[in-house]
Amino acid sequence: MQKPDIRNCTDEEMKQFLISINEKPFRAKQIHEWLWKKNVHSFEEMINIPKLLTEQLNAHFTFHTSIIDQEASSEDGTIKFIFRLFDQQLIEGVLIPSGKRVTACISSQVGCPLKCDFCATGTMGFTRNLHFWEIMDQFSLMNQRSIESFGNHITNFVFMGMGEPLLNYDQVTKAINILTSPQGNGISPSRITLSTVGLVKGIRKLADEQFKANLAISIHVANDQKRNQLIPTNLSNPLAELQAALKYYVDKTDQRITIEYVLIDHVNDSLEDAENLCRFCKSFPVKINLIQYNATDSKYRKSSIENTKAFIQHLESRNLIVNLRQSRGQDIAAACGQLVKNSKKR
Numbered sequence: 035m036q037k038p039d040i041r042n043c044t045d046e047e048m049k050q051f052l053i054s055i056n057e058k059p060f061r062a063k064q065i066h067e068w069l070w071k072k073n074v075h076s077f078e079e080m081i082n083i084p085k086l087l088t089e090q091l092n093a094h095f096t097f098h099t100s101i102i103d104q105e106a107s108s109e110d111g112t113i114k115f116i117f118r119l120f121d122q123q124l125i126e127g128v129l130i131p132s133g134k135r136v137t138a139c140i141s142s143q144v145g146c147p148l149k150c151d152f153c154a155t156g157t158m159g160f161t162r163n164l165h166f167w168e169i170m171d172q173f174s175l176m177n178q179r180s181i182e183s184f185g186n187h188i189t190n191f192v193f194m195g196m197g198e199p200l201l202n203y204d205q206v207t208k209a210i211n212i213l214t215s216p217q218g219n220g221i222s223p224s225r226i227t228l229s230t231v232g233l234v235k236g237i238r239k240l241a242d243e244q245f246k247a248n249l250a251i252s253i254h255v256a257n258d259q260k261r262n263q264l265i266p267t268n269l270s271n272p273l274a275e276l277q278a279a280l281k282y283y284v285d286k287t288d289q290r291i292t293i294e295y296v297l298i299d300h301v302n303d304s305l306e307d308a309e310n311l312c313r314f315c316k317s318f319p320v321k322i323n324l325i326q327y328n329a330t331d332s333k334y335r336k337s338s339i340e341n342t343k344a345f346i347q348h349l350e351s352r353n354l355i356v357n358l359r360q361s362r363g364q365d366i367a368a369a370c371g372q373l374v375k376n377s378k379k380r
C-alpha cells in the first residue's frame with residue numbers, strides 16, 4: 035500500500051499517531067515546525083527528532099516532493115520554472131525581481147478548465163487540482179533559488195500562475211493560512227494576492243471568511259458580450275453579479291480590490307472599453323493594473339502605444355488609480371502556461 039504524504043496529516047492526527055506508537059504527543063509540534071516553518075522534505079532533516087521516531091515516520095509516511103524540472107532566466111532577471119510533481123505532471127512558477135522585492139507567481143492547478151481565449155494554460159485542458167503542499171513546494175523551491183540568485187527571500191506572492199485559484203479554494207486558502215500563520219512562515223497577508231477571473235461564489239465565500247490577503251480580479255473587459263468570448267466562465271458569472279459580489283466583499287472586508295486588465299489590440303483597448311471599465315468599478319475602491327499582452331502563439335496582439343496611452347488617460351480623467359505593468363520575461367515565454375506548453379511540444 036502507498037504511504038500517505040505526512041503533510042496531509044493534521045496536528046491532531048499526528049498526535050494520535052504518536053500516541054499509537056508510544057511516543058510523546060509534544061513531538062507533533064516539533065514535526066509541524068519542521069514541515070511548515072522550515073519546509074523540509076525528508077525526515078532525516080528533522081534533527082531534534084529521535085532516530086527511532088524518524089524510522090517510524092519513514093515507515094508510515096512519505097513526502098510527495100516536487101522538483102525543479104527546468105528553469106529559464108530572462109534578460110530582465112525574471113526566472114521561470116517548470117516543476118515536476120510526484121505524479122510526473124508539470125506546472126509553472128515564476129520569480130520576478132524588482133529592486134528589493136522578489137515576487138513569486140504560483141500555480142494552483144495542473145492546467146485549467148476555464149479555457150480563457152487569450153491564455154496558453156487555457157488551451158492545455160485541466161488535469162487536476164494541486165494539493166496545498168504542492169503549492170508550498172513551489173514556495174520553498176523558489177525561495178531557495180531567490181536567495182541564491184537575488185540574495186533575498188521571496189517578499190511577495192501572487193496566485194496568478196496556472197489554474198483558477200477559486201476552483202481549488204480549500205487547498206489554496208490552506209496554503210495561504212500556512213504561509214501567513216506564526217506557526218508557519220509568518221508572512222504578512224498584505225504580501226499575498228489571490229487573482230481570479232471572477233468566480234462569484236468563491237468571492238462571496240472569501241468575504242464571509244474574512245479573507246486577509248489581497249484580492250485581484252482579472253477583468254480584462256467590462257462588457258458581457260465581449261467577456262463571454264474572452265473568458266467563457268463569464269456566461270455563468272456575468273458582470274452584474276461579479277460587481278455585486280465585489281461590493282459585498284469590500285463591505286465585509288474593508289479592502290480595496292485590484293483590477294487586472296490585459297490590454298489586447300482591437301479587442302479591449304478602445305475608449306468605449308475604458309468607459310465600461312470605469313462604470314464597472316464605480317461602486318467599490320479599486321486600483322487598476324493595466325498589463326501589456328505577452329503574445330503567445332495565439333491570434334491576439336498587444337495594444338499599440340497610442341491606444342494604451344489614451345486608455346490610461348481616460349481612466350485617470352475619472353480619478354481612477356492606474357499602474358501600467360511592463361510584461362516581464364518576454365524572452366522566456368513567461369506568460370502563464372507558455373513554458374509548459376512549449377516544453378510539451380518539444
Ligand code: SF4
Nearest residue numbers: 146149150153156197
Ligand atoms: S487566464 Fe487563468 S482562469 Fe483563464 S484559462 Fe488561464 S489560467 Fe485559467
